[in-house]
Amino acid sequence: MNDARNLWSRRLRTDFRAALSIIAALAVVPLFVSSPYWLGILVVSIYFALLALGWNLLAGFTGQFSLAPAAFAMLGAYATALLDYHLKAPLAIGIPAGILATALLGWLLGRIVLRLKGPYLALTTLSFAEISRVVVGNSHEFTRGDQGLNVPTLMQSRVGYYYLFLAVLLGVLCALYLLMRARAGRFWLAIRDDETGAASRGIDVVRYKTLAFALSCAICGLAGSLYGTFSQLVSPELGLLLQTGLVISMVVIGGMGTLTGPVAGALIVYLSSELLRGVGNIQLIVFSLVVIVFARFFRTGLFGLATGRR
Amino acid sequence: MLALDLFVNGLIFGLFYALMAVGLAMVFGVLKVVNFAHGEFYMVGAYTYVLCAMKLNVSPWVALAMAAFAGAALGWTVERLLMRPLYVGYASWSIMKDEYAVVVTFGLSLLLINLVDKVVGPYPYRGPALIETSRFAVGPVMLNGQKLIAAGISAALLVALALFIKRSLWGRQIQAVAQNRLGASLAGIDATRTTSLIFAISGLLAALAGALLAPLINPSPDVGAFPAIKSYVIVVLGGMGSLWGAMAAALILGVLESFFAVYVSYDYRDAFGLLILMLVLIFRPQGLLGEKGREV
Numbered sequence: 001m002n003d004a005r006n007l008w009s010r011r012l013r014t015d016f017r018a019a020l021s022i023i024a025a026l027a028v029v030p031l032f033v034s035s036p037y038w039l040g041i042l043v044v045s046i047y048f049a050l051l052a053l054g055w056n057l058l059a060g061f062t063g064q065f066s067l068a069p070a071a072f073a074m075l076g077a078y079a080t081a082l083l084d085y086h087l088k089a090p091l092a093i094g095i096p097a098g099i100l101a102t103a104l105l106g107w108l109l110g111r112i113v114l115r116l117k118g119p120y121l122a123l124t125t126l127s128f129a130e131i132s133r134v135v136v137g138n139s140h141e142f143t144r145g146d147q148g149l150n151v152p153t154l155m156q157s158r159v160g161y162y163y164l165f166l167a168v169l170l171g172v173l174c175a176l177y178l179l180m181r182a183r184a185g186r187f188w189l190a191i192r193d194d195e196t197g198a199a200s201r202g203i204d205v206v207r208y209k210t211l212a213f214a215l216s217c218a219i220c221g222l223a224g225s226l227y228g229t230f231s232q233l234v235s236p237e238l239g240l241l242l243q244t245g246l247v248i249s250m251v252v253i254g255g256m257g258t259l260t261g262p263v264a265g266a267l268i269v270y271l272s273s274e275l276l277r278g279v280g281n282i283q284l285i286v287f288s289l290v291v292i293v294f295a296r297f298f299r300t301g302l303f304g305l306a307t308g309r310r
Numbered sequence: 311m312l313a314l315d316l317f318v319n320g321l322i323f324g325l326f327y328a329l330m331a332v333g334l335a336m337v338f339g340v341l342k343v344v345n346f347a348h349g350e351f352y353m354v355g356a357y358t359y360v361l362c363a364m365k366l367n368v369s370p371w372v373a374l375a376m377a378a379f380a381g382a383a384l385g386w387t388v389e390r391l392l393m394r395p396l397y398v399g400y401a402s403w404s405i406m407k408d409e410y411a412v413v414v415t416f417g418l419s420l421l422l423i424n425l426v427d428k429v430v431g432p433y434p435y436r437g438p439a440l441i442e443t444s445r446f447a448v449g450p451v452m453l454n455g456q457k458l459i460a461a462g463i464s465a466a467l468l469v470a471l472a473l474f475i476k477r478s479l480w481g482r483q484i485q486a487v488a489q490n491r492l493g494a495s496l497a498g499i500d501a502t503r504t505t506s507l508i509f510a511i512s513g514l515l516a517a518l519a520g521a522l523l524a525p526l527i528n529p530s531p532d533v534g535a536f537p538a539i540k541s542y543v544i545v546v547l548g549g550m551g552s553l554w555g556a557m558a559a560a561l562i563l564g565v566l567e568s569f570f571a572v573y574v575s576y577d578y579r580d581a582f583g584l585l586i587l588m589l590v591l592i593f594r595p596q597g598l599l600g601e602k603g604r605e606v
Contacts, residue, residue, distance in 0.1 A: 065409050112592055118408030119344040119550070123542050124591045127584035130539065134584075138577040241535070245420050252413055285428060288421035295413040296392065 009181065014307070016177045018260040022267070023170050030159050039158045045270035046165040047227045051243075052250045052262030053172055054219030059248075060257035061180065062212040063192030067122050068109070069220050069247050071129035074239030076102045076221025077228035078136060081149040091154060091229060098225030099218050106217025110210035129239060137236035148235030151228045161230055168226065169263070172219055176259060179215075188212055192257075249291040255301025264302060316568045322457060324564025325464040329519040330537050331544035331556045332471060333385075333512030339488040339551030340508050341396055343411035347388070348516055349538025350422040355381045355517025356529035357426060360437035370440045374521050381517020382510040388418065389509035397491065397505065419534075427531040434533075437524035460522035467518065468557060471511070475553065484508055488551065536580070543583040546590050 026042070033039060055069040079101040080094035089097070113124050137146050155161065179185050187208045190198040199205045228234040246269070254265020273283035298305055334348050358380040362373035392414050396407055439456040475481035486494040487504045495501045519537070520529070527533060544563055548555025563583060571579040 059409070063409075065412055067412075112588075116591060119338070119342070119412070120591055122408070122412050123344060123546060124588055126542070127587045131581045131584045131588070134578065134581040242420070245416055248413060248416060249420075256409075282428060284420060284424040288417045288424065291417040292392065292414055292421065295410055295417065296395070299410075 012177070012180055012185075012259075015259045015303070016173075018303075019173055019263050020170075022260065022263055023166065023173070026166055026267075027163075030162060036158045039162050041271065041274050043158075043162055043165050043230060044227075045267050046162075046169050047223050047230075048247065048250060048270050049169055049263045049266035050165075050172060050223035051220055051247045052254070052266045053169075053176060053259070054216045054223065055247050056251050056256060056258075056262045057176060057188075057219065058212055058216035060251060060261075061185070061192060062188040062209065063195075064113075064209065064212065065118070065122055066213075066216070067126040067241070067244055068129040069216075070241070070243035071132050071239040072102050072106065072217045072220035073224030073227065073243070074136065074234070074236065075105060075132060076224035077151075077234040077238055078143065078149070079221070080225040080228055081151045081234045082143065084151060085144075085149050091152060095222075095225045095229070099222045102221025102224075103214045103218035106221075107210055107214040109217070110213025114206060114209060126241070129241065129244065133236050133239040136239070146236060148233050151232050151234060153232050154229050165226065165230075168222070172222075173259060173263070180259075184208065184211070246287075249287050251301075252291050253287075253294050253301055255303030256299075258301070258303045261301050261303040268302075312572070313569075316572060317565055318453075320565035320568030321561060322461040322564070323568065324561035325461050325468070326519055326523060327537070327540050327544055327564055328468055328557045328560035329464050329515050329522075331541040331548070331560050332468070332553055333515045334541045335545045335548065335551055335553055335556040336484070336488075336508050337512050338545060339553070340484070340491075340505055341393065341411070342551075343393075343396065343408065344415070344542065344545075345512070346412060346415040346538070347418040347422065348415075348512070348541060349534025349536070350419050351381050351384060351513045351516035351534070352520035352537050353426065353529065353531065353534035354384055354422065355520030356437070356524040356527070356533060357430060357435070357520075358517065359521035359524045360435045360529060361430070363438050364435070370438050373437075374440070374518070377517050377521035378514050381520075382514040384517070385509040385511070385513020386506055388513070389506045392418065393505070393509065394502075397501075423531045423534070430531070432531060434528040434530040435524075436528045439525040456525050460526075463522060464519070467515065471515070472553075472557075480504075480507060539580070540583060543587040546587050 026046075029042065030039065033042075051069050051073055054072075055066065058064045058066050076098040079098040080091065083089040083094045083097055084091070109125070109128055113121055116124055136143050139145065143149065154164070180188075187198070187203050190201070190203055191205055191208060195205060224234075224238060227238075247266075250265035250269045251262045252265070253269060254263070255261030269287060273287065276283035276286060294301060330348070330352060333351070334345060337343070337345050337348075355377040358377040359370075359373045362368055362376045363370050366373075368376075393411075396411060440459050441455045475484060483494070483499045483504050484507065486497065486499055487501045487508075491501050494504075520534075540563065544559045545551075545556055547563065548557070548559035563586075567579055567583065570582050574582075
């Protein structure tokens with residue numbers, strides 16, 4: 001028992017260090033890359049890394065396979081944008097409001113789907129995602145529909161934005177590491193592996209499941225809200241199912257249920273998709289193929305391959 | 311008299327929905343997973359029909375048969391390559407089974423959409439109709455030939471499927487495997503082959519739905535998303551895995567939607583079905599006709 005605990009802590013520590021070294025490597029990138037185009041690409045891939053980490057908390061650590069991460073990014077972005085559009089609220093209020101709104105919605109969704117598992121859970125979250133996208137896209141007088149909303153920016157500097165996203169990524173990563181090391185993390189893993197068993201050992205399953213939903217959705221909302229200020233335009237396209245598909249493929253390729261996996265997966269998938277775009281727009285064909293192969297044959301993803309765990 | 315027109319047209323769309331949804335329900339019945347690439351079987355059927363009819367200049371009826379064959383072959387291949395781990399080595403997969411199925415079918419859906427987008431092109435095609443007629447009125451109901459003949463073929467296919475499942479040996483084997491895979495194998499049924507058969511039928515029906523509707527919808531690579539979502543709603547509404555429930559729910563949804571679009575809101579008609587889906591999953595997860603006590 002003691003051994004097993006040490007094994008998990010050691011594995012988590014290795015995992016965390018690997019993720020930190022990726023962030024350290026990213027931190028020196030602006031010394032070599034000054035092109036605003038490539039910095040922009042990197043910012044978007046960090047945005048996806050945040051979504052992937054948020055989704056992984058729910059699907060990889062807690063075993064709740066949601067299909068709504070992109071929808072929550074859209075909702076977070078819209079919360080910020082709507083506050084600015086209707087009330088002229090400054091971003092210092094708008095961004096925390098985006099996080100809070102998505103955390104509340106995530107908590108609510110978590111309560112609603114509490115008893116659902118597997119395909120039922122996937123379908124319910126999928127319909128939640130599509131309903132919110134349809135509603136946002138069609139409420140023309142309130143959200144301007146498919147035209148989208150303009151959002152003020154935090155700063156003009158690309159490098160500044162790059163470091164802001166990197167700092168947020170670092171913060172989220174550290175928070176997740178601390179949570180996973182603490183009691184909550186153990187409880188989430190127990191719920192993932194055997195919900196009935198976890199409940200029988202006295203774990204408050206309802207509370208920890210809804211907590212995981214709220215936190216995961218808040219991370220997605222934060223990512224979306226920041227991304228909105230970066231691109232200065234939010235539209236319902238942020239919540240497309242395709243975006244969720246991208247997030248899932250990043251986590252599956254990187255390695256589900258790890259901290260390094262989602263970050264590495266997001267960077268690899270998004271950056272190589274930029275490279276493949278030059279070779280005639282085949283990036284999505286390649287990735288969907290890679291995802292199927294990984295899910296079929298390498299279920300622990302790149303992180304599992306690298307650490308020899310299959 | 312608008313109501314009658316809406317009712318008949320809703321019923322016709324319900325028949326198309328049923329053709330899509332029964333395949334999904336059969337797959338769920340036997341493997342307990344949702345095939346998120348089901349809409350792409352429909353899309354492949356529509357494209358096979360249109361391209362065969364236009365590029366090979368064969369008669370639309372031959373193109374229809376080719377679409378059916380393509381759908382069946384695709385379904386069979388998908389089962390053979392990707393679904394087999396779900397029941398071979400069942401025990402070791404029990405925890406991650408649902409996740410695997412979602413990831414793989416979701417990936418497959420992206421793959422097929424983008425493959426068609428790249429190979430055929432993103433522009434919508436218009437296929438030739440099975441019979442060319444202009445719109446005509448039967449009493450207060452506006453119809454056209456293609457819609458009527460497609461609805462007729464759909465109804466015939468559904469009846470044939472029902473007879474096949476109820477009466478034929480293969481159909482009874484399908485029922486047996488859906489009820490209890492292990493028990494069926496002990497009774498001498500080849501459960502693996504039966505699962506392949508189910509996927510082939512599921513692909514065939516979805517592809518035929520796509521081919522029959524191709525002249526009306528102008529297929530583009532992402533055309534499958536919309537009918538796939540309808541099928542999820544129907545399968546949940548009818549009770550996951552219940553074939554008769556799916557058929558009934560399809561007709562009900564078709565009619566309800568057609569009224570909702572006119573009398574309540576056209577913009578939100580797609581959200582309406584999804585709302586039903588969420589409510590049913592939350593309050594009556596066994597569906598309208600589903601078995602009670604299924605683990606949810």
